[in-house]
Amino acid sequence: MENKAAINVTVPKNYDSEFCGSIPLHLVNLIQPHGVLLVLDSETLSIRQASENVEQYLGIGLEELLEHELAAFVPQKNVEEIKLKIKANSNHDKIPLSLTFQVNGENVAFTALVHPKEEYVLVELEEAEKAVDEVPFIGLYQHIKYLTSLFKQAESSEATAQLAANELKKLTGFDRVLVYQFDPQWNGIVIAQAKEAGMDDYMGLRFPASDVPKQSRDLYFRNPYRLIPTRDYAPVRLIPIVNPLTQRFTDLSDCNLRSVATVHLEYLKNLGIQASMSLPLIINNQLWGLISCHNIAAKNPSYEMRSALELLSGILSAQLASQENEQAILLRVQLRSIHARLLEQLYSNQNFADGVLSGSTNIQDLLSLSGAAVLYEGGIWTSGETPHHQEMKELVSWIRRNKGTSLFATANLGKDYSRSVAYKDVASGVVALPINAEQGEYILGFRSEVLQTISWGGDPNNAIQMEADGKTYHPRNSFATYQETVKHTSLPWKEEELEAAEVLRSAVLEKIIRENY
Structure with missing residues (x-):
């Protein structure tokens, strides 16, 4: 089975560069000259x-x-x-x-x-009068009000993001506006784009985590935006070099004028853009994504325009959060309804394994499984497609030894447990609900392999090119689409599904305790 890569697909390799993420960007002692x-x-x-x-x-x-x-x-x-x-x-x-x-x-x-x-x-x-935009303050205010109402009408987070990209391009005059969402491993995927004809198309492409390393991501919590009016600027030093009040370099974390790492300016050159502005999308105190604005020529938006964009990034974050929360609530309601029917079935069956695995509603419906098994008191009961009995016993033994006694789930079982690759077609993903872990008693849920194609903006393996000195490095110089097929993975587990699994586990334990004691 093949599927286009979801935002939370498990990418096989970690592309978050510790080297880039450890560079102290806030202690550069340099500012941009605008x-x-x-x-x-x-x-x-x-x-x-x-x-x-x-x-x-x-x-x-x-x-x-x-x-x-x-x-x-x-x-x-x-x-x-x-x-x-x-x-x-x-x-x-x-x-x-x-x-x-x-x-x-x-x-x-x-x-x-x-x-x-x-x-x-x-x-x-x-x-104050250095950069003058065509849009006066009243125009900005009206545009913000208009955009806010548009966002509320959008039916999905993708539609909201696309609206934002279209309207922000019109408002700011930037040549390209991207909305970029981070996956769980900090790679970013372009979920919305508005651009001038002839510019490279990045829609749907994924960019490795090293493009926005940890140090840069952290600074987005301190700065409402990051502006580079021209990549060809000559950095300006602070004099004296050492802050006489602290005897250290001055911390420029909060400074909008802070100079940018040379490697990032080289990155902009390789993208074919002169100016850029990026704004964070923060949801539940987490960096969810970025709005990234590119311009072929130098561009320095007025402070009023930057403030409008800052406000709009906050409004967009709130709208995306609202839509994600709404989807989560709907899924929880749906899962509770299935759980209620499953619970009724669980208590009407003498054997809890039959109550969980068989009947009109079962654990496969609750957790979207391709197969499930119960290993209890030396017996094995199954439904759907599962590995062989001996393979499941060995899997449970490995889970017990390596994953402790709490609920365990992975969408990439083969990465941690290489033996499972032999049965990846039926169990590339697993959720394990311990009943009595010490005795190897578990409820197992399986998801089959889903081949997922990731389209990268350039080969992520060449995202950073080190020179022989081991200190100087350069970004990749090609953003041509590089496709990677992710194997040995299942569809990812949603937080709400894992919550439902934990609730079911508690119900099963309660039934066992009642019957035995």
Whole structure:
């Protein structure tokens, strides 16, 4: 049987790079040049560290700026606003201030983000009028309201994601917008796409976890978006290099201007794009996926546009969460109905094995199984397609030794227990409900092999190419579709199905205890 790969298919290999995931991206001491970074003493608000490009934006040299109080350069009301931010310790609200600097005798407005830390305060500055979008604020507000109502009408998470991709492309003018969902192993699959004609088609492709390594994934909980207006920028250093307040590199985890790893800029080049912006989709405090925006030419959306996208990513996350929860509730209701009928049958049969395996409703209906077996008091009862009796005894012995006494389930039995490959056609997936594990007494549920084709965006085995020094590495330079057939796997087990299995196990144990005692 062959099936297109589901989002939660068990990919045979782990593509999450420990090497990439261990690089300290937040301690780079570099920013992108489309703004300025100031590091202030949290007590005095004196400027202790600044990006080298301050003169370009503020008309003030580094030596004139460093060790002076911010109050010497901005109005007192701005200083008071920053003090309030620090007092509230509101570094997670990401709400900007408007700061006015006197630049060459003229007042210049900057959009400022303030990030209070224990020993210092980061202030990110971008010129307020630098990037002007076609859409005025009222237009953005109307578009957000319109999109919110559209999302609510969508019938599935896939339809919602596609709507989002289409509408965000229209709103922002990015050349390509992808909605990208993570599988359980942190590979990402493109579930929605809107793009200009002629651009590469990534719909349905899976990208290895090393493309967004752990360190990058973690930073999405600190930053509402990641913007690279142009990949060809020259990074700007912080001076002095070591933060004089901590004697360490300044932590730029919360900083939107933070410079990007060179390997990521090379990755954008290989994708054929100049600018990118990505926003997290967070559901139940987990990174569910990303909205990824690509542009062939350099592009720097205004702060208003970025804020609108940030808001929309939150609205989209909430809508996707709602749809997933609704699907889970419907499945639970369906499983409870089957369980109720199965329970009635269980108690009307003298032998619990007959009650579970036979009749108009059985365990195969409850857990979508191709076969099931009960091993109890030396006997074996089966229904549907199962391995041979001796194979099941050996399997149970292995489960007891290696998986403990709690419920065990896998959709890729052959990966852990190589002997099972001999009967993969009937048991590539197994769920084991221990009745008395020490005695090898179990209820077993089997799922047959489902060949699943994964289409990767480039060969995932070549996702990272190391140089001879063992330190320098490059991303793959081809994103041509690479197909992999996943063997020895069954359809995955849903959380709700495993909950239903545990409830059934409890009912069986209760029946056994009642009859024996």
